[in-house]
Amino acid sequence: xxxxxxxxxxxxxxxxxxxxxxxxxxxxxxxxxxxxxxxxxxxxxxxxxxxxxxxxxxxxxxxxxxxxxxxxxxxxxxxxxxxxxxxxxxxxxxxxxxxxxxxxxxxxxxxxxxxxxxxxxxxxxxxxxxxxxxxxxxxxxxxxxxxxxxxxxxxxxxxxxxxxxxxxxxxxxxxxxxxxxxxxxxxxxxxxxxxxxxxxxxxxxxxxxxxxxxxxxxxxxxxxxxxxxxxxxxxxxxxxxxxxxxxxxxxxxxxxxxxxxxxxxxxxxxxxxxxxxxxxxxxxxxxxxxxxxxxxxxxxxxxxxxxxxxxxxxx
Amino acid sequence: xxxxxxxxxxxxxxxxxxxxxxxxxxxxxxxxxxxxxxxxxxxxxxxxxxxxxxxxxxxxxxxxxxxxxxxxxxxxxxxxxxxxxxxxxxxxxxxxxxxxxxxxxxxxxxxxxxxxxxxxxxxxxxxxxxxxxxxxxxxxxxxxxxxxxxxxxxxxxxxxxxxxxxxxxxxxxxxxxxxxxxxxxxxxxxxxxxxxxxxxxxxxxxxxxxxxxxxxxxxxxxxxxxxxxxxxxxxxxxxxxxxxxxxxxxxxxxxxxxxxxxxxxxxxxxxxxxx
Numbered sequence: 087x088x089x090x091x092x093x094x095x096x097x098x099x100x101x102x103x104x105x106x107x108x109x110x111x112x113x114x115x116x117x118x119x120x121x122x123x124x125x126x127x128x129x130x131x132x133x134x135x136x137x138x139x140x141x142x143x144x145x146x147x148x149x150x151x152x153x154x155x156x157x158x159x160x161x162x163x164x165x166x167x168x169x170x171x172x173x174x175x176x177x178x179x180x181x182x183x184x185x186x187x188x189x190x191x192x193x194x195x196x197x198x199x200x201x202x203x204x205x206x207x208x209x210x211x212x213x214x215x216x217x218x219x220x221x222x223x224x225x226x227x228x229x230x231x232x233x234x235x236x237x238x239x240x241x242x243x244x245x246x247x248x249x250x251x252x253x254x255x256x257x258x259x260x261x262x263x264x265x266x267x268x269x270x271x272x273x274x275x276x277x278x279x280x281x282x283x284x285x286x287x288x289x290x291x292x293x294x295x296x297x298x299x300x301x302x303x304x305x306x307x308x309x310x311x312x313x314x315x316x317x318x319x320x321x322x323x324x325x326x327x328x329x330x331x332x333x334x335x336x337x338x339x340x341x342x343x344x345x346x347x348x349x350x351x352x353x354x355x356x357x358x359x360x361x362x363x364x365x366x367x368x369x370x371x372x373x374x375x376x377x378x379x380x381x382x383x384x385x386x387x388x389x390x391x392x393x394x395x396x397x398x399x400x401x
Numbered sequence: 402x403x404x405x406x407x408x409x410x411x412x413x414x415x416x417x418x419x420x421x422x423x424x425x426x427x428x429x430x431x432x433x434x435x436x437x438x439x440x441x442x443x444x445x446x447x448x449x450x451x452x453x454x455x456x457x458x459x460x461x462x463x464x465x466x467x468x469x470x471x472x473x474x475x476x477x478x479x480x481x482x483x484x485x486x487x488x489x490x491x492x493x494x495x496x497x498x499x500x501x502x503x504x505x506x507x508x509x510x511x512x513x514x515x516x517x518x519x520x521x522x523x524x525x526x527x528x529x530x531x532x533x534x535x536x537x538x539x540x541x542x543x544x545x546x547x548x549x550x551x552x553x554x555x556x557x558x559x560x561x562x563x564x565x566x567x568x569x570x571x572x573x574x575x576x577x578x579x580x581x582x583x584x585x586x587x588x589x590x591x592x593x594x595x596x597x598x599x600x601x602x603x604x605x606x607x608x609x610x611x612x613x614x615x616x617x618x619x620x621x622x623x624x625x626x627x628x629x630x631x632x633x634x635x636x637x638x639x640x641x642x643x644x645x646x647x648x649x650x651x652x653x654x655x656x657x658x659x660x661x662x663x664x665x666x667x668x669x670x671x672x673x674x675x676x
Contacts, residue, residue, distance in 0.1 A: 116504035126495030137528035219663040220656035221612035223630045228436045243451045334523040337614040355523045375524045
């Protein structure tokens, strides 16, 4: 019995020693690769994962900016779920998230049109990218002017030509405010998806289309059987990344409506920003951030699942 | 590029194709064209009827924009340039290893970096403000250089890795036959060959540093290195009497440099994501 344990222990120790020897050897053999990798990995830990973990820690505190933190357990989260404005904010976030469908539609249509042009593909796709390459604050400012109810050209044009009786003061009504904010965001960032989908479309070999033509496939059939299936990975990547990034964008909601009226356009990211920046309540702010993270992951998860399911049904 | 299809629907198809194209281009460009037109108008011509060509063109809004934004634009330039340089120093070695070396743990390490793309960056503003404050990086230009690496690194690694991977096999071995070490082969053979991709990534990093509002606003104050984007944001949310001609001149002034850089570098970028 005693010897058995001892033997087992020695076997374990040998195993451990062996493993360390193996690790040592691996590092020796690949020292050059690991040395070059170090700066990137160091960045990753220091600037992303450490702040993230620290943020989670902060969300369990009452943490005033420049003040003394105090442990409050899950109180920040409990208070959030008892706060009506928080649910208004979640609703706004879901509507804001729907911008992704507008973006996907525009990106898909634009990619197919551009890929079928005989000439000027580069100039056309370059022109379509401008809204994305400019800073969002810049495009937000342009729309703030264009859609200004009292002096902006959009409502001036509509009222001068009797299409509308009077300008719509969209900032004072929750539904119209969130609609405008969502559409401006969709307009600003859709080219990101267009770039990815177009590159993927251009990688599809012409041979596939030749074959389809020889077999007399219609344009719709060609699209459904050749183009769409091959674009699938690109669409998945584009939608997932874009959706996550959309939900982090705050400058345009802040510019267009400042989160109002009330909390109607305070998407979670804006709520988080206002709690941290205006109120200096870092702990509560990060608790909102954690809810946003969970909601974002849920969106992406549902999207990927639905996308795969529809693919199977369609095949 | 296009597939020629036979059939009587061809004309209809062409009309639909170019019709859609015109709508898309109008949607993408008209807002900027109108903004450009406004930026050359005197105060009295901003309101009233909608027209595209300024009747009494003036350069006043542009003069004011240049003088108002001189310091913020200089800050933006310093912030963006440093972001680009630092990002290349951090990512070139890593991307090279991912593109051209085999070693245990390669896939895990690569995905650990790429998954950072899926991180909602807004979650970093709270802890980073706090940490930056502790380390004296708050309200400094180097503080922004460091912060922007979070946005830039995953992209840069991805694009550069693809480029390194595409270089011919065995050029390092060939260099080593001629007396290079592993490191000097990388420095003297691979790096010069990769200049186009490296410049493209540098431009994109510059664009990120120039365009970002989130960190720029959280990590700077009026007494510090406030960049142009934040200055513009404050002008639009200030609430006082707004001079729209001036603001439109400022938007175009701030928006043009990143747009030009992106157009120059974009042919190296698209394929990184198009799996």
